[in-house]
Amino acid sequence: MSHSYEYPRPSVTVDCVLFGLDADRLQVLLIRRKSAPFKDRWALPGGFVDEGETLEDAARRELAEETGLSDIFLEQLYSFGDPGRDPRGWTISVAYYGLVSMRHHAPVAASDASEAVWKDATSVRRLAFDHDKILGVALERLRGKVRYRPIGFELLPRKFTLSQLQRLYEVILERTLDKRNFRKKLLAMDLLVELDEKQRDVSHRAARLYRFDQRKYQRLEKAGFNFEL
Amino acid sequence: MSHSYEYPRPSVTVDCVLFGLDADRLQVLLIRRKSAPFKDRWALPGGFVDEGETLEDAARRELAEETGLSDIFLEQLYSFGDPGRDPRGWTISVAYYGLVSMRHHAPVAASDASEAVWKDATSVRRLAFDHDKILGVALERLRGKVRYRPIGFELLPRKFTLSQLQRLYEVILERTLDKRNFRKKLLAMDLLVELDEKQRDVSHRAARLYRFDQRKYQRLEKAGFNFEL
């Protein structure tokens, strides 16, 4: 199909919706745009895809360039191509979403970003481009996926308490959970490794620390096991 | 960001994975390519996105052009952009998947397609481009989604029997289901409308026909109802 090259081509970008968890709020990483369009407005980190790289590599590269963050859980979210979504012209964006432990990932602005900060994910509005919409889709996906895939652990430090884990689900799902039932259910899955270690520097009884057994989960998953709530 | 226009741009295509159900096999609609690359090979229907149309519109347009099918359930699946996936050069494809009742949608080849036919979805191989991979992702998505969203009905005629519905799930999920439990569960959801009509032209006891109550489902869904298996 040699005439294919005659087709006009869109620009293609990647945008990243990176979620973090701040005690009792779901956060999203935003950058302040250095240049037009939407100069000085808050936006999702992202940028143009280069030839010769995968879409996911592009997302990781842009994220690293603009916020300094690397080595994180990232998944493709959705592609946005409605006409008019970018005032510069025809632009299709492939969005990714990711989860990080805020404690281990402090953003540093660079490149096209004059600032890179965590903002409350459920209340930010009036972002650049159609990023409000992208964020909305990402929130929906996160709420859906967290219930049947153990991705929530990515939001916590490697060692965490059961209360932290419970708060995580309460924040994302926006409802309270029963403490005893929650612990019973999660421990029954036998995917948490009880560590010989306790919380430190808290002014109350220190909680036991756990870690998620990723390997075991992968084995069980292949055997048909289903993580649920 | 005026320098954005200096970036090299990829071609962007859409590809459609259209599923149908044939008594006891899951089918996928394929076209035979009229021209290079992959001339005469089986491929998913699809083509280049035009400026000024949405990605979904592009998918519907290409599907209509190449197979004559229109007015069907379509959802965005995933975007594929690995370098080298298209021998013509840098090309990103936004894939969609859809479900149709084969009885109501007979394909007719046209445009870039010299044939358009239904093939067994779980056994076709060696499709053009990376379409084997796209089909694999679509199958995975279908199996996942059919269990918690009532999209399976799109594969059936508007009026169907409970046995047809059960076979649908058995085919997609690749396991047998208990007849009594299946009927009990689905009828308990109260989303099927029992019609005053029966199956015709069968050489055994005629089954009662039902239809899916889309409106009611949408109301219940908003109220937090959750379709499950």
Place this chain on the structure above:
DNA sequence: CCAAAAGTGTTTCACTTACACCCATGA
């Protein structure tokens, strides 16, 4: 009357839910 699929209930078991008090620690 035979073949083929339609249609129908009950019991068992596992899982979910609701619920309240004592414990350990640091300030």
Place this chain on the structure above:
DNA sequence: TCATGGGTGTAAGTGAAACACTTTTGG
């Protein structure tokens, strides 16, 4: 000693799974 969250068990109810025979219809 007080405030703060950590940690624990049981009973009741709900939903899932297992299971076999009778009915209807056309050939």
